[in-house]
Amino acid sequence: MSDAVEPRERLDKWLWRARFFKTRRFATDAVKSGKVRVNGVRTEKPGAGVKVGDVLTVARAGRVFVVRILDFGERRGPAAEAETLYEQIDA
Numbered sequence: 455m456s457d458a459v460e461p462r463e464r465l466d467k468w469l470w471r472a473r474f475f476k477t478r479r480f481a482t483d484a485v486k487s488g489k490v491r492v493n494g495v496r497t498e499k500p501g502a503g504v505k506v507g508d509v510l511t512v513a514r515a516g517r518v519f520v521v522r523i524l525d526f527g528e529r530r531g532p533a534a535e536a537e538t539l540y541e542q543i544d545a
Contacts, residue, residue, distance in 0.1 A: 462503030463526045465492065465510075470529045473536040474512055474519070489513040509543065520544075 466481040466530040469490070482500040484490055490497060492504060493510040504510070504523060512519045521540040530536070 455540055461526070462505050464500065465490065465497065465502045465504050466500035468504055468523065468526060468539075469510075469512070471530045471536065472521075472539045473530070474514060484512070484514065498533050510540075 461541040466478055466485055467513055469481040469484070470476055470478040475484060485502075486497055486498050489512065491508055492502060494511070506523050506525065508523050510519075510521050510523065512521070520543045522543055523540055525539050527535070527539050
């Protein structure tokens with residue numbers, strides 16, 4: 455049996471790196487106000503850990519995005535790089 459721990463990333467940090475929000479503060483505020491779900495469960499904790507494979511539902515600017523996390527990334531890069539961090543799911 456393996457004791458390997460699955461890598462996790464803070465929810466607000468991932469949302470910022472994936473360019474769903476312009477600043478990490480905006481990402482934090484969105485999570486705290488209940489605009490983000492992780493695997494269908496509403497969370498109000500910006501520090502909640504997410505992992506590769508988790509499905510996020512994000513309400514932003516009058517739209518709802520449903521995405522699956524593919525990677526965490528090393529930095530907040532250009533939009534083309536951010537788009538490699540997730541796959542859009544048709545909801």
